[in-house]
Amino acid sequence: MPSSSSTGPSPLFVPLHPSPRLVAQMTGLSLQQSELEVRQQSNLKRMLRRIRASRRPARSARSSGKLHLIHSRVQMPSLQLPESSISAEDSKSEWSDQDDLMIRKMEVSMEILDGPTQEQLLARVARLINQVFEPDTLVDAKQVDVQRLSGAMTNCVFMVTLTPPPQQLPAKYLLRVYGTGVDEFLSREKELYWLSQLTSLGFGPQLYGIFGNGRLEEYLESTTLRRDDIRQPSVSKHIARRMSELHALVSYYRPYGRDGDKPELWANVDSWLRLIRLRKWSPILSACTHSAICMDILNSWPDLVALVDRLRVLVDKANSPIVFAHADLQYGNILRLKDTGELAVVDFEYAGYNYRGFDIANHFCEWMADYHRSSDPHLLNEQDYPSKSQRQAFLRTYVKSKAFLDANMRAHADIVENDNTLPDELRAVNLSDERIAADVAAYEREIEPFVAASHLHWGLWGLIQAASSDIDFDYVGYAAQRLSIFIRLLK
Template identity: 30%
Template sequence: MANYIHVPPGSPEVPRLELTVLEAGYREGAMNLLKELRPHWKPEEVTTQVFTDGITNKLIGCYVGDKMEDVVLVRIYGNKTELLVDREEELKSFRVLQSHGCAPQLYCTFNNGLCYEFMQGDALDPEHVCNPVIYRLIARQLAKIHAIHAHNGWIPKSNMWFKMRKYFSLIPTEFEDELINERFLRHVPSAQVLQAEMSWQKDTLSSLGSPVVLCHNDLLCKNIIYNKKRGIVKFIDYEYSGYNYQAYDIGNHFNEFAGVNEVDYSLYPDRELQQHWLRWYLEAYKEYKGFSTEVSEKEVEILYVQVNKFALASHFFWGLWALIQAKYSKIDFDFLGYAIVRLNQYFKMKPEVTALTVPK
């Protein structure tokens, strides 16, 4: 699928270093990378700081001095994440976004990760993304990414159904641990039920008319960096980026208002907040596309219906993702519990959003 994303001519090449960074001895591996990337740095003066033990990767910041003016981020891919992530597509997305001023500078890739520029600012939490000052910046930045033109007028297609089918083929059928397996069998729907839901989504959502655009596809709060001093937001982590339905990207972001570690779906944005957000987004999207920025109530309502229906697909997608992680990931996180939460929310929301109708 990676050849669908075309890196603009003149984009800087990204060096590949034939190095592997072990999670256990990450400092030594980081130092080997810095010999190439920052040869003037003295190893004894370099501070390495684990910024996040994320639920997919490990992220280490490397810098000299106290001001953290030049920080090299080293991201080590999690165990078996190549099953879930197309690394070639991720790299192309990163380079496209960088060429449009939407991503940090990418310094290099290595055997099991990549290095890139640190974005000054704060990673957000759920309480921030419902703040109008901040969510307007998020809506505008997402509109900017969605407005990036496909190469030579090519009409892109979503690869979401392809990825969903792939994830479905990888979900475990059982777990070795008896207690975990019992929990899995009790709380996760059967493969037949999941397959039927997947077919229903494809038939129903594909016909909603949502445009296919370049999407982030994983806009959780921690992937949004807010620089208050400059009044800007930037997005990080493009592992799941690619062409997808516009409404999916927004619906996925709205789902993330609930958080990850302690999921609370009462935080899902209400209709009023969504309509403000979507109007702001549509005005920016039209501006970036070079159209009149006038937005009608009907346009907002159409997008509202599309977004809330596609939010279902987001729950389902990450539910499958978490089941695979529960099988393979070495990260200390209750992936099975997270899968159950996402799939439960899918079935809970389905009757409510199915009842929504697109205005004629």
């Protein structure tokens, strides 16, 4: 049974479809400007759904008859606003088109790592599903089958199957139990915020409910990409289109004052540097005693911090725009849906407002990884970094996709401003070969400093994980290699 006594599920999130008055308060815009802002955002959202629909083949309904990736919706969680008297009416918008579906929060913990018996585990999962959905006929532990999925580096992930499923409930679920110590350097509140937004746009699985140390999600009938898949030209181009769509969300989810002042790269690096020095230094030293490379890095820590400052200068010179970035687009976070072949991006733990160059460079760095290798899965093979031709093929697709998105977003913004109706067709965009080549060359220059930034980011992450994680992975070796590459690139 879950370790905490529960009074039953309660809604976690309240609606937040910002009214013009609320937007004006948050941004300093006039009420008239805020009305236009809200209308533009609502129409941009519809436009982006239409674009995504135009890029995928027709798909049949899920076997459950209830859930659809593209059309599933959740309520927006409330933003952290300054103290003020805001009425309930101010948190709604007349232009909102979202359904009233609540995400439920249970005051329980799902103890997985304490070695429960199979019978105990099944009973815990059954209770969780009953609390989330409150079905008329309760799920019995005898109906539950749980299989652990491999590949997750910060969580324990399970596929849950009900046989037979109760009426009106899905047959399969994804159960995610957070790893030990992860909340010290990862904002679950921020992750859940973005999950709820992205679900409404069809960018990820439906979020059913959360509990003290994990969450229950829609299970997507899919296969996870393998390391060799992302090297296939057609798959790489598909990923480039997906990435451009995510980046375009910054036009809909404006930063305002929420987490937009500091890109996630520096928010994480600065936070993790403080965490390492103030709270994790001793356990990291203990974890690194068997690694001469790691100990050398720790013994020269001031030198590494100086290189971080040098990197800040290089990043500033790159003038990379702030977008909505996934920031962890490795092959294990990309699914191929079985019914259409469409690629779906999952696991938005590190998503947020970030540099475009970081997201692209980080994806390229992930070409070097093979987390499913039987021996030394923590080591990167630097020879597997994409070649110039592979990078340019990715970037050409990204450039063309971005141009298409930008043109249609501008068109919809103009339509809203002039109070016209939405067009039935999307605008086609034709770029000259010269324009594409120039943009690709500019992108290559832009992402250059972010290769080092990726190694720094995940190297610090690895050190913290080495001091706290219970997952069987050589975080010390991983951190040592990533930080060594960072140091080499900056020197």
